[in-house]
Amino acid sequence: MPSVAQASTSRARHKMVVALIRCRQLLKQSMLFLLVILMSAGLVWAQVKHLPLAKDQLHDPTNPAILLLQEPGEALSKLPPDAVGNQVNWVKALEQGLIDPRASILPGTKVQVLDLDIILPRTGEMPMVKFPHRQHTEWLDCTNCHDHIFKSKTGTTPGLNMFQILQGEFCGRCHGAVAFPLTECKRCHSVVRQ
Amino acid sequence: MTAMRVICGLFAIWLAMLCMPSHAEYGDVVLNRRAEKEGVRPVIFPHWFHRIRFRCKVCHSELGFQMRAGSNDVRMSDIIDGKFCGMCHNDRIAWGPANCDLCHSGKRGLPSGINGGDSTAGPGRW
Numbered sequence: 001m002p003s004v005a006q007a008s009t010s011r012a013r014h015k016m017v018v019a020l021i022r023c024r025q026l027l028k029q030s031m032l033f034l035l036v037i038l039m040s041a042g043l044v045w046a047q048v049k050h051l052p053l054a055k056d057q058l059h060d061p062t063n064p065a066i067l068l069l070q071e072p073g074e075a076l077s078k079l080p081p082d083a084v085g086n087q088v089n090w091v092k093a094l095e096q097g098l099i100d101p102r103a104s105i106l107p108g109t110k111v112q113v114l115d116l117d118i119i120l121p122r123t124g125e126m127p128m129v130k131f132p133h134r135q136h137t138e139w140l141d142c143t144n145c146h147d148h149i150f151k152s153k154t155g156t157t158p159g160l161n162m163f164q165i166l167q168g169e170f171c172g173r174c175h176g177a178v179a180f181p182l183t184e185c186k187r188c189h190s191v192v193r194q
Numbered sequence: 195m196t197a198m199r200v201i202c203g204l205f206a207i208w209l210a211m212l213c214m215p216s217h218a219e220y221g222d223v224v225l226n227r228r229a230e231k232e233g234v235r236p237v238i239f240p241h242w243f244h245r246i247r248f249r250c251k252v253c254h255s256e257l258g259f260q261m262r263a264g265s266n267d268v269r270m271s272d273i274i275d276g277k278f279c280g281m282c283h284n285d286r287i288a289w290g291p292a293n294c295d296l297c298h299s300g301k302r303g304l305p306s307g308i309n310g311g312d313s314t315a316g317p318g319r320w
Contacts, residue, residue: 140254
C-alpha cells in the first residue's frame with residue numbers, strides 16, 4: 001500500500017508533467033505563429049523592395065502624369081540583385097547584356113574603354129584598393145575623372161583619403177550618391193597584403 | 195497565450211518595418227532651385243531610369259552635367275534651346291519640354307538635393 005507521502009509526490013510529479021506539456025504546447029504554437037508572421041513579412045518585403053512612385057515621398061501622388069512614369073519595381077526587379085543602392089548590380093546588368101544603355105548621342109564622340117587595374121597600396125590596416133578601369137570606363141568617360149578629380153599618373157593625386165571620400169570628394173563623388181555606397185568596404189578594399 | 199501572440203505580432207511588425215524601404219530610389223535628385231518659385235512642381239530626376247537607357251558618360255560628358263548635385267544651373271530656356279536635358283528631351287529621343295508634369299512631378303516644398311538613402315556626407319550636398 002502506498003503511503004500518504006508517496007501519493008503526494010506522485011501527484012506533484014503529475015502536475016509537473018502536465019505543466020511541462022502545456023509549456024511545450026504553448027512554445028510550439030507561438031513559434032508557429034511567429035514563423036507565419038515572419039514569412040508573411042518576408043513576402044511583403046519582397047514586394048516593396050522598390051516603393052511605388054506615388055509612395056516614395058518625392059513624387060506628388062496627385063499629379064495625374066505619375067501614371068505615365070515607369071515604376072522602379074517594374075524595371076529594377078528584373079535586373080541582377082544587390083543588397084544596397086537601387087538593389088541592382090549595375091555592372092553585372094551591363095556585362096550580362098540585360099541592359100544596353102547608349103554610350104553616346106553625338107556623332108563623332110570617341111567611346112573609350114580601358115582595361116587596366118590600379119592598386120592603391122596606402123590603405124593603413126585595410127586591404128589594398130583595386131580600382132578597375134574597365135568597369136568604370138564602360139559607364140564613364142575618361143574626362144569625368146581625369147585630370148580634375150584624379151591625376152592620370154598613378155599615385156600622384158594629392159589628398160586622396162577615406163575622410164575626403166566620405167565627404168563626397170574623389171570616389172565619393174559617385175559612391176555614396178549614385179554608385180554603390182561607402183558601406184561596402186570590401187568591394188574596393190579587396191586586395192589582402194601579403 | 196494572448197499576451198505571447200501580441201508580443202510575437204509586435205515583434206514581427208517591427209521586423210517588417212525595419213526591412214521596408216522608407217525612401218525613394220537611390221540616386222533620385224530633386225531640383226527645386228527655381229521650379230516652385232516659378233509656380234511648378236519640383237523636378238524629380240531618377241538616375242536609375244536614365245541609367246538603363248544611357249551610360250553616365252552621355253550626360254556627364256557629352257551633355258555637360260557636372261557630377262555634383264546642385265552645380266548645374268539649368269534653366270527651362272536652356273532645355274527648350276536643346277541644351278542639358280533638352281539634348282534628348284526634344285520629342286525625338288525622349289518626350290519634349292511641353293510635357294511639364296512628367297518631369298515637374300515632385301511634392302511641393304521639397305528641398306533640392308540627392309535622395310534615396312545610403313548616401314554619405316558628400317555627393318548629395320547642395
